[in-house]
Amino acid sequence: MSVCWQGSAEAAWEAAAAVPDPEVPCVTVADLxxxxxxxxxxxxxVAGVTPTYSGCPAVLAIELAVEAALRDAGxxxxxxxxxxxPWTTDWITEExxxxxxxxxxxPPVKASGSIRSLFxxxxxxxxxxxxxxxxxxxxxxxxxxxxxxxxxxxxxxFDYFKCI
Amino acid sequence: xxxxxxxxELADDHLILGHRLSEWCGHAPMLEEDLAMPNMGLDLxxxxxxxxxxxxxxxxxxxxxxxxxxxxxxxxYRNCLLVERPNEDFAHTMLRQFYFAAFMRPxxxxxxxxxxxxxxxxxGKAEKEMAYHIRHAGEWVIRLGDGTEESAARMRDxxxxxxxxxxxxFDSSDDARIAEAAGVLPRRADLRGAWDRTVAEVxxxxxxxxxxxxxxxxxxxxxxxxxxLGHLLAEMQVIHRAHPGARW
Numbered sequence: 001m002s003v004c005w006q007g008s009a010e011a012a013w014e015a016a017a018a019v020p021d022p023e024v025p026c027v028t029v030a031d032l033x034x035x036x037x038x039x040x041x042x043x044x045x046v047a048g049v050t051p052t053y054s055g056c057p058a059v060l061a062i063e064l065a066v067e068a069a070l071r072d073a074g075x076x077x078x079x080x081x082x083x084x085x086p087w088t089t090d091w092i093t094e095e096x097x098x099x100x101x102x103x104x105x106x107p108p109v110k111a112s113g114s115i116r117s118l119f120x121x122x123x124x125x126x127x128x129x130x131x132x133x134x135x136x137x138x139x140x141x142x143x144x145x146x147x148x149x150x151x152x153x154x155x156x157x158f159d160y161f162k163c164i
Numbered sequence: 165x166x167x168x169x170x171x172x173e174l175a176d177d178h179l180i181l182g183h184r185l186s187e188w189c190g191h192a193p194m195l196e197e198d199l200a201m202p203n204m205g206l207d208l209x210x211x212x213x214x215x216x217x218x219x220x221x222x223x224x225x226x227x228x229x230x231x232x233x234x235x236x237x238x239x240x241y242r243n244c245l246l247v248e249r250p251n252e253d254f255a256h257t258m259l260r261q262f263y264f265a266a267f268m269r270p271x272x273x274x275x276x277x278x279x280x281x282x283x284x285x286x287x288g289k290a291e292k293e294m295a296y297h298i299r300h301a302g303e304w305v306i307r308l309g310d311g312t313e314e315s316a317a318r319m320r321d322x323x324x325x326x327x328x329x330x331x332x333x334f335d336s337s338d339d340a341r342i343a344e345a346a347g348v349l350p351r352r353a354d355l356r357g358a359w360d361r362t363v364a365e366v367x368x369x370x371x372x373x374x375x376x377x378x379x380x381x382x383x384x385x386x387x388x389x390x391x392x393l394g395h396l397l398a399e400m401q402v403i404h405r406a407h408p409g410a411r412w
Contacts, residue, residue: 054214054289055206083214083285088292139300140200144207164292 012045013038015073022061023143024161026103029062033091036082038070045075048082050091053144053164089163100161101127106149108163124160126151136160166342167280168222169242170349172232173340173385175215176243179233180393181264182208183400184251193254200300204261207293211286218282230411234404238394239387242337246329248384248393255318258304259326262366265297267333270358274350283348302366309370316371323372331380333359340385 016038017030029035029049036048047066051059063079070077089108092100097107106127125132131153141148146159185205192198216229247264251257272291278284308315336344336352343349367374383389404410 051210051289053207054210054286054293055203055208056210057206059210084281084288086285086288088288138196138199139296140196140203144203162296164289164296 009040012040015069016047016066019065019069022058027096027099031093031096045070045077048080050082050087052087056144106160108161127158128156129154166339167348168219169339170343171215171219173242175212176241177247178208178212180243181247211290214286234401242385244332244384245381250392255308256322258301259322262301262305265294266359266362269294270355279347305366306370309372327375328378328381332382337385
């Protein structure tokens with residue numbers, strides 16, 4: 001198996017891209033834009049992985065999982081941590097946003113660059129019923145990347161993937 | 165090695181304040197804050213890790229982030245005094261967080277133009293995280309300052325107690341000055357206007373006033389700390405020192 005994969009950058013990309021996020025397993029590292037690129041150099045697959053939030057405890061787990069996926073696909077593997085350009089929630093693909101919504105997590109509001117006025121709030125649509133009549137319960141949710149919301153229409157609580 | 169030392173100052177600020185926030189884990193006044201404070205602490209510790217790693221590489225002696233965090237003594241720590249202040253009550257903790265974030269947000273915004281690629285990368289994330297910290301801590305400063313008689317009194321005590329540690333934020337050590345001249349880090353003194361505006365905006369809503377004159381406390385950048393830092397380091401470093409080279 002390792003022979004037929006050797007030198008194939010696409011195969012390496014596919015193997016790495018399929019790795020699920022450890023905390024939000026409905027999306028892959030490629031959906032989230034955490035996997036920046038995969039190159040095959042002298043038979044070694046090198047994956048560029050970017051950290052999300054500075055304090056995300058999953059960074060190391062993600063790097064190990066990508067490395068393991070590449071090895072399983074028959075490559076020697078190495079991870080390179082990519083800091084620039086910095087990851088923002090705008091790196092999440094359209095497909096990734098859809099998957100988050102299906103999973104019950106409201107995807108981040110677009111255009112992360114424009115930090116609204118300090119105390120301005122954003123409108124977050126409920127991932128279950130689509131209503132925009134929602135309220136923030138807690139700025140900090142079940143993981144570093146999420147805030148906790150409640151829908152006033154269907155009365156369901158839900159996670160919101162914070163916009164940075 | 166000036167740039168190495170200047171990065172260490174910055175990393176120490178983040179690690180020590182991050183550790184202080186972690187001390188609240190399991191002790192916060194409500195569940196939301198029990199999540200919020202360690203969460204903010206993780207942001208700071210994550211930033212510190214990248215800076216230590218980078219500083220260690222610039223130093224070129226093979227020191228890792230763990231070596232720099234766990235194997236330096238009190239006098240070798242270069243953090244400013246504000247971040248090592250004890251948590252005291254929730255009002256002190258939130259005001260300390262607000263003061264620090266109100267300084268770091270414009271710092272990282274300016275550092276987006278750093279000549280150092282790692283600093284630029286850190287800045288790209290940290291400026292957004294600091295906006296979150298300003299908002300969260302600022303909301304509490306307002307809620308407590310413009311709250312009950314008890315909460316307002318506690319917030320006023322915090323303002324009184326922490327005021328003397330503010331000026332040190334805007335001092336640049338000799339090492340920092342060299343890093344600033346090289347365009348690696350922004351000039352600290354230039355950030356005073358932005359800090360004053362943020363604090364004035366929140367204080368006016370919080371019905372708080374900034375004390376006018378005070379004798380500013382300094383010394384952290386020279387390794388001269390309050391006794392509280394030694395206690396913090398003892399707790400933070402004990403496992404690593406008891407089991408040298410421990411990894412997990």
